[in-house]
Amino acid sequence: MNGLHLTADLAGCANEDLLTDGSGLARAIRAAAEGAGLSVVGEHWHRFPDAPDGQPGGITGMLLLAESHVALHTWPEIASVTLDVYVCNYGGDNSAKARALMATMVALFAPADAREHTLVRGRLGAEAL
Template structure:
């Protein structure tokens, strides 16, 4: 049996919802909700709000990570999520998390790469 490490989605999206792109507090609530609803385990997190707006966030999971970087002045964000398949196939969860993040930010996908590792 061959092991497949998992699905990794890297994406860029635009959003005119500047309020959500400017500060990390709503995103933190979203990420915590996604982690709970998808039965993932958080092992660390960093959220940083920039003085002129925008934020960066990285959440480390036992399964791997979720990250986002925003530029409200350009109505732009980059996002990535990777979950390993160590104990089970998490590919569906990766797709669902990506979709939920895009919907939350009212995002329009500009680029998306889905890499099966």
């Protein structure tokens, strides 16, 4: 087994409405995953309650993919988002699909700053057999 794990930490997100709109965020992320050619097999989303000062709560959620998963968490109080995309490459290389999905999600939030990281996971080559 081997795979590709992509993460991004976004700050100064201009699309602030999406940071608190659970149903809109779920639709947008699902469409982005499907648009990248990945197969959504399940999902779960949770919106946190508003803070006592009236600040809207953020959202945490994930898509379960046949290829693995997408996870994210929003912090509307600081206009930030963390993103996580992991795909296994069993039976085919899904790396380009993962990169396309991450690029779409980053663009969706329109951050002033994006810190992206890549981690190749699992055993590679003949060692995996």
